[in-house]
Amino acid sequence: MDGRAVAPAAGTVLNALATGTGSAFAIDLETTATVELTDDGGIVGEVSGQPDADTTLVERCVELTLAEYAEPAGLEDVNIGARVRxxxxxxxxxGLKSSSAAANATVLATLDALAIADAVERIEACRLGVRAAREAGVTVTGAFDDASASMLGGVTVTDNTTDGLLAREAIDWHALVYTPPKQSYSADADAAACKRVAPMADLVEELALDGRYGKAMTVNGFAFCGALGFSTDPMIDALPDAAGVSLSGTGPSYVAVGDREPLTTIRERWTDRDGTTRLLQTRTDGARTT
Structure with a gap:
């Protein structure tokens, strides 16, 4: 029994590290997971092209999904295991939510292998992946904001302390992504410094819940660049042409949103910097089986 699913990446409107409330939106970069069920009880993960990658998260996603749904799928008496890639x-x-995309794709692929993907609400599948991420230690907040945007599509606002979905809206933006040539792990972020910008995070939350996502993410970007020690220069490059621009997650990527033509102008500025730029669409659909 095999399953396959894809889930998109996401950009940040509000970083949840300050107050526990976060907001994110899906963008058109995908992670694909394939799951093959076995009868040997073992769970083995693999990341394509990265033989030394840590597979704890995806293995935990499969383990939790099987524990929750093997019985409804009629496989409670089977010594069920899996290979996940x-x-x-x-x-x-x-900062583009690779862990959330991997978790969502893996949970859905496992449900697909169990032949019950259509019977499980997407938000519940998302919460299962968030639980796996917390248990695997790859997130500070649980990243329900990132995961919900990836799973459901559009922009979401969430309470990460309760895994509550506060708002969701379909959006139709272009998104320009600039990624410097370095990595930044969210689990290593200075959470104490982020909490000191909580008043700004409260303002961002108010703007986001009012549907003013562009202004919200720009305020977020300036606040969290300061808290996390990232340069605001790429943001200045994007203004005033972008509808919104922010450091994404805990960096190092920056994401600007708006119409295609002004983002093309910003891209010319960002390509002078070391790293890569991508001009993408936002996604109104989320994770899906294939």
Missing amino acids: TESEVPMAS
Whole structure:
């Protein structure tokens, strides 16, 4: 029994490290997971092209999904195991929610292998992946904001302390992503420094819940660049042409959103910097089986 699913990456509107409330939006970079069920009880993970990659997260996603749903799938008496393989367009440790995309794709692929993917609500599948991420130690906040945007598509606002979905809206932006040539792991972020910008995070939350996502993410970007020690220069390069621009997650990527033509102008500025730029679409659909 095999399953396959894909999940998109995401950009940040509000970093949840300050207050526990976060907001993110899906972008058109995908992670694919394939799961093959076995009868040997073992769970083995693999990341395409990265033989030494840590597979704890995806293995935990499979383990939790099987524990929760093997019985509804009629496989409670089977010594069930799995082989899971992921491949991704999303650069790791870049602030573009690679872990959330991998978790969502893996949970859905496992449900697909169990032949019950259509019977499980997407938000519940998302929460299972968030639980796996916490238990695997790859996130500080649980990243329900990032995971919900990836799983559901559009932009979401969430309470990461309760895994509550506060708002979701379909959006139609172009998104320009600049990724410097370094990595930044969210689990290593200075959470204490982030909490000191909580008043700004409260303002960002207010703007986001009012649907003013561009202004929200720009305020977020300036606040969290300061808290996390990232340069605001790429943000200045993007203003005033972008509808919004922010450091994404805990960096190092920056994401600007708006219409294609002004983002093309910004891209000319960003390509003078070391690293890579990508001009993408936002995604109104989220993770899906294939």
